[in-house]
Amino acid sequence: xxxxxxxxxCAENVALVDLVDRLIDGGVVVTGDVVLSLAGVDLVYLGxxxxxxxxxxxxxxxxSGRSSR
Amino acid sequence: xxxxxxxSLRDDASAVVxxxxxxxxxxxxxxxxxxxxxxxxxxxxxxxxxxxFSRLPGCSYGESAWREHAEDPRWLAEVAxxxxxxxxxxxxxxxxxxxxxxxxxxxxxxxxRVLAGRAALLEAALVATHDHVEWxxxxxxxxxPAAPPQEERPSSGREFFEQRxxxxxxxxxxxxxxxxxxxxxxxxxxxxxxxxxxNNPQDPALSGRSETMLLNSAHLVGRRHxxxxxxxxxxxxxxxxxxxxSVEVSGPWPPYNFVALGTEELVGDDDG
Numbered sequence: 001x002x003x004x005x006x007x008x009x010c011a012e013n014v015a016l017v018d019l020v021d022r023l024i025d026g027g028v029v030v031t032g033d034v035v036l037s038l039a040g041v042d043l044v045y046l047g048x049x050x051x052x053x054x055x056x057x058x059x060x061x062x063x064s065g066r067s068s069r
Numbered sequence: 070x071x072x073x074x075x076x077s078l079r080d081d082a083s084a085v086v087x088x089x090x091x092x093x094x095x096x097x098x099x100x101x102x103x104x105x106x107x108x109x110x111x112x113x114x115x116x117x118x119x120x121x122f123s124r125l126p127g128c129s130y131g132e133s134a135w136r137e138h139a140e141d142p143r144w145l146a147e148v149a150x151x152x153x154x155x156x157x158x159x160x161x162x163x164x165x166x167x168x169x170x171x172x173x174x175x176x177x178x179x180x181x182r183v184l185a186g187r188a189a190l191l192e193a194a195l196v197a198t199h200d201h202v203e204w205x206x207x208x209x210x211x212x213x214p215a216a217p218p219q220e221e222r223p224s225s226g227r228e229f230f231e232q233r234x235x236x237x238x239x240x241x242x243x244x245x246x247x248x249x250x251x252x253x254x255x256x257x258x259x260x261x262x263x264x265x266x267x268n269n270p271q272d273p274a275l276s277g278r279s280e281t282m283l284l285n286s287a288h289l290v291g292r293r294h295x296x297x298x299x300x301x302x303x304x305x306x307x308x309x310x311x312x313x314x315s316v317e318v319s320g321p322w323p324p325y326n327f328v329a330l331g332t333e334e335l336v337g338d339d340d341g
Contacts, residue, residue: 026325
């Protein structure tokens with residue numbers, strides 16, 4: 001996966017961080033059945049953590065020196 | 070629904086069902102008009118509880134789509150934000166248990182079966198948080214506690230070490246004063262909440278903020294105590310301002326932090 005993320009969909013990164021915080025640690029799970037394997041669900045959780053990773057490139061936005069590629 | 074109904078999600082040409090949250094059954098709940106990808110939003114009643122759901126194209130939101138995008142932050146963020154937008158609207162007026170992602174089901178019948186099998190637990194969680202919403206509170210410090218100004222240039226090694234000890238103990242005192250302020254703030258907020266939880270402060274590298282997060286808490290607050298809670302937040306902010314600490318509130322959230330229903334209770338392997 002490339003980390004060339006220009007923009008996360010939510011206009012406010014801060015709110016997105018708060019949401020991902022909650023989706024990773026809170027809420028109700030009723031989907032743990034055969035539809036998506038547990039391994040698949042785990043990947044989604046990993047992916048949700050990655051949602052936050054672009055924020056450091058998107059939010060301050062100005063320090064291009066920090067972007068890793 | 071497609072004419073040839075295929076029970077497996079592997080047939081991604083058909084529709085899948087995405088559930089946003091669970092509400093009490095048999096009661097009218099105002100719903101947003103559209104959900105993920107502009108799909109309509111509806112209620113599926115399963116007795117004592119009901120799910121808020123959308124039918125989504127299987128090719129875009131089915132099992133293989135989730136698998137394919139599991140490590141795609143843009144796709145996940147988009148789904149998460151749209152999922153939350155639906156919950157945001159519902160929680161304004163109604164109690165709703167937020168579902169974690171991926172909240173995907175083969176079809177209405179599958180969702181109904183899953184709900185019905187867990188109805189008692191879900192109903193208990195709804196009753197436990199009835200008429201309450203979650204508010205998030207974050208305390209942010211723009212700067213670290215300042216070290217005292219430099220003293221005269223030390224004239225001996227011994228003086229150098231004494232100065233250094235004085236500086237570090239002054240810094241430690243400043244830190245512990247700040248910690249005490251944060252503890253008092255949390256206690257004041259917890260006092261006007263039904264329940265409170267402390268979460269780990271967000272990493273500034275992840276949130277993209279320059280401030281240091283001193284507190285990241287969530288509070289379960291009665292709907293009718295909203296103004297009271299906000300007044301307390303104002304008071305706390307007033308007290309913390311001279312110390313260079315700002316307060317941010319988010320909400321109302323559905324009670325993400327107060328539904329202790331983990332995988333153990335609610336995951337079944339009998340839904341195949």
